[in-house]
């Protein structure tokens with residue numbers, strides 16, 4: 086694919102970030118833990134490894150835990166300082182903040198230039214730079230017991246939300262400021278597979294391709310993974326029992342919900358739908374006796390899954406094309422929020438044949 090995402094704004098941001106790279110104390114390159122290689126920042130690819138450059142895998146909660154460990158090991162073996170984080174987890178961020186402080190103190194021991202350090206967060210769109218900046222700022226201010234208004238970077242599931250470089254204070258003694266920057270991508274991504282992964286994980290806006298194709302791409306990955314085996318307990322031949330179980334669970338949950346006023350009224354219906362979707366995926370794969378390595382047979386399985394998922398998502402039957410789009414959107418939403426399991430989509434280079 087070419088240039089569809091590369092706006093003049095992204096070009097300007099790329100230049101501004103490149104100009105600042107030599108000026109900041111620490112460069113924290115955020116990557117998506119689900120795609121540790123495909124989310125590499127191109128402008129840093131040929132940058133010599135140094136103690137000023139840290140590769141951070143964010144969204145660890147969405148990735149396969151053991152594969153993330155392998156990726157971190159792989160990066161360390163290539164002399165990168167690497168770190169894994171889930172920016173929504175306070176404890177994770179606390180540890181990450183003290184890790185940054187240690188790195189900064191290490192740098193300041195050799196370079197006595199000033200008592201203030203600047204850490205620049207860089208990365209492709211939607212990897213969580215603003216979420217990390219906000220969390221570090223919040224935790225840093227609390228532990229320093231500093232007064233004053235908290236600043237807030239806009240966090241959004243849509244890529245390209247951050248438009249300017251902004252600074253957030255995250256620590257005192259020494260003072261550390263973190264720079265949140267706009268997400269950047271190269272103008273061309275020749276590898277179609279990399280491009281598909283970037284769209285699937287949300288770095289590139291999915292309106293640039295057919296949403297149904299993207300969901301099919303996800304299903305192909307899912308069908309080759311072992312994830313469905315975790316949902317065996319959801320399957321039962323006695324569908325009435327399952328229906329009753331689910332309905333009872335929904336009713337019980339609804340009663341509990343009455344007591345929990347802060348919870349969204351749709352949460353429990355959502356839980357039942359997620360459960361139905363998992364069961365449907367388990368049953369469609371289990372009932373499939375074809376070969377998932379054969380393209381046509383895989384396409385046949387995916388087509389069956391689309392029909393079965395329409396029911397699981399409770400999508401009405403009016404227009405088939407519209408129904409497919411709705412199913413695709415709902416399925417991708419579940420994948421992106423981690424409710425269909427944990428995936429690391431990039432293979433370690435040693436596993437690529």
Ligand SMILES: Nc1nc2c(ncn2[C@@H]2O[C@H](COP(=O)(O)OP(=O)(O)OP(=O)(O)O)[C@@H](O)[C@H]2O)c(=O)[nH]1
Pocket residue numbers: 143144145146147170171172173208209210211212213214215216217239240241242243244245246247248266267268269422423
């Ligand atoms: N599950 C999970 N979601 C995360 C994590 N960090 C960020 N997100 C979500 O990812 C989406 C993108 O986060 P942002 O902080 O806006 O990403 P960004 O890199 O600043 O995005 P751009 O402005 O496009 O450069 C939001 O929906 C966040 O809530 C994480 O560690 N785990």
